[in-house]
Amino acid sequence: MSLLACENLVFGYASRSENRAGLVSAFDFNLEAGEVVALMGANGSGKSTFLKTLAGFIPPLAGTVSLCEKSQWTSRERARLVALVRMGRMNGAFFDRMTVREFVGLGRTPYAGVFDGHSAEDERIVDESLERLDLKDFANRWMSELSDGECSRVYLAMAVAQQVKVLLLDEPNAFLDIPRSRKLFVMLQTLAKERGMGILVSTHSVEYAERYCDRIMVIENGLARCEAAADARAKGLLDWTEKF
Amino acid sequence: MIGGRNTFRILAGFALLLLLSATFSYLTLFSGTVGLSWSDVFVDDGSVLNRIFWDLRVPRLVAAVLAGISLAVSGLSLQTLFRNPLAGPFVLGISSGASLGVALSLLAGFSFGHFGVLTSAAVGAFAVTFLVMFVSNHFRSSTVLLIVGLLVGYFIDALVNLLIVGSDAEALKVFVSWGMGSFCRLTSDGIWIFALAVIVGCVLIGVSIRYLNAIRMGEDFAKGLGVNVRLYKNLVLFGASLLAASSTAFCGPVAFVGIAVPHLAFMLFKTGNHRLLLPGSALCGVTLCLAAGLFTMVPLNAILSLVGVPVVLLVITRGRGGRG
Structure with missing residues (x-):
């Protein structure tokens, strides 16, 4: 059973007219229990918007997002199933x-x-x-x-x-040094296996994505593609990282 | 949730505040220009001493207690809602609204029927509250609301200044004395209205504790925890406005309690959990108002600011929250 399933999903902010067609053309995506998926893409490609859509903060423009095979949840029920974690440097009062x-x-x-x-x-x-x-x-x-x-x-x-069953992380290692980033990814792997969580983590660290994640999802040029981490490079999913 | 090592501090804090407020209550009731004893009070012989107790001292005690609760609770909840440690009950222009009401009635000669200063203050305070609440529905950002509240406040203060120019000296004197705040204006009839407003306000904020605890980390964070942010934000805004407006109507614009007390309470209890901090702040507010009310010869706002200003300065200099 998929913890999280997107069918023909089109996401984006409906209020912004230029995005009405969505940032990315319709795609399917499944997140299974016990796996860690890396979400990659250039700045502004829509990674955070995708995560917010999955967490239920933004309604999908088209298609469905279902959690545990159900797409309608109250906000409280949803909060027991999915968490979106943004670990910016928080200095609130x-x-x-x-x-x-x-x-x-x-x-x-x-x-x-x-x-x-x-x-x-x-x-x-x-x-x-x-x-x-x-x-x-x-x-x-x-x-x-x-x-x-x-x-x-x-x-x-x-x-x-x-x-929660589904953990979404928005660039958790943006402010971390190399050993701490590595430790974080190892921890994510352990959590996914031990607790049967599905984890989707957006990151710019190609190396950790390849080494510590089960699959890699890339959003590039309005297309979302997903492959096993071991095959991602061979299948050209990471070509964009060497663009400049 | 009471954090282990903090339990003693919290129990001791509540005990200290209860002891202090009991002492100050006793002093409010029985000491003063005319000393009273129990026997004067409980035998209803219609004597002057008996009347002093029931018609002056008891309303004064009730006014201080209710004002302490309402200002502290509304101050704390607004500081949390706006995530701004310098917010207070008056950020939404409530005190300005009340003073406009009073200015219209005293200085411009608009009489609200045969109502007095109290009702004009209440009408003004609620009118501005609802204006700001109405505006708030058009803005999603709390910061914009904060700015709108402050701007409306300045605008109304300017209107009041216009009314002050050219008003006669006697009316002006009454207006200025209203502005200094006092716990001595509450009448036996007003007690029930004030108490009812405070209860309703506290209930509205009380049922929002889960929201207040979660909103400290931001609106998206609270939404992610399944909290109905829009609903509870409106409940807290309405409750806090009701509390601030009623206390302003009955006691005048009492400065600083709302800003300073939540910080004092945090310094005492060392917890940000609103389950404890709300009642803690309320009790702190009661203690402070009772203490300030004992100085009957000094204007209330003067004595409160003498305490309030150093506290706010301390909070600023010790960095955003008085952690220590």
Whole structure:
């Protein structure tokens, strides 16, 4: 069973007239449990828009996106199935006022009641997520005190606490150095296998995409193509990376 | 969620605030120019002392408590909604609206029927609130709303200034004294209206705690967690406006409580979780207002600003939130 399936999908912002036809011509895409797919393409090719469409933030212009073989979900049900994580450098005023534990606890929001109370079970899941990403010692640190590498682990821990089936990541290693990027991709592989998650990760790191992802999806010249990572180079999916 | 090592701090903080507000409540009721004792109060003999207690002191206590709750809760929720630590209950032009109402009634001679200053303040405050709420539906960005609120405030202040020019000295004196804020204007009849407005406002914000906790990381983030951002944003805006407008109507534009108290509460409780920070701020606001209300000889806004300004400065200099 596909965790996530797109059929004849056309995505883009309906309000922008130049995009009415969509950024990319209609295509199909499936994400299976336990696999990590790299999403690649030049800046502005539509990677982030695609991820937002999958997460339900933007309605598709045409075609369908279904999660667990159903295309209609309430926003809360959807939040229990799919998370879109954007790990930019966040310096909001409220980063000063949130501990790591509290941030990871936000992952339980889709399960919380109206007063945002956490049950013992919620607390256990938060603890487990912190442990899973080696954040136990950081639990009481303020978010603003973390390094970028630590921050990316906290974001992942939140998604783990959210217990989603589909994890969408928008350039998670944009601010990470080489060893931390590698560690992140290894972690994604482990999470996908251990938890049966489907992970779609947009990145500019060709090497990690080839080494640590199962498949590579490329958006180029208005076309979306997807191949097994091992065959991607041979099939010309990565030619655009050497364009200039 | 109470973070482990923080539990003691939170319990101690609530205990301290409860103790302080109980003490200040006692002082508000029984000390002052005329000292009172229990026996004066509970035997309803129609004496002067009995009247002082029930008609002056009790309304003053209730005014301070309700104003403390409403300003702190509306200040905190608006700071969170706008993700701006310097937002406060008056960013949406509410106090300006109230002063326009009062200025129209006192200075320009528009009488709102046989209603007094209180009603004119309420009418002005709500009129501006609904104007800004109406405008807010046309903007998705909270920042634009913040700017619109401030601009509307400036515009109305200018109108008030026009009214001030050429008004007679006596009316001007009443207007200026309204602007200084006071807990002494609440009457026994007004108590119920004020209390009802505060309850409704607090309920609206109370049911939005999940939204307030999630919105700290931005609207898309909250949406991703399945929170109905549009609905709760409107609930919080309406609740916060109701709280600020009612407190302005009954106590005048009380400065700084709304801006300073959420920061004080954070410094005390060291948590950003609104489940704790909302009641914590409310209690902080009550304590501060009760304390300020004890200085009956000094204008309320003067004494509050003397405390409020250093706090806001401290917050700015210690970097965006008073983490320490």
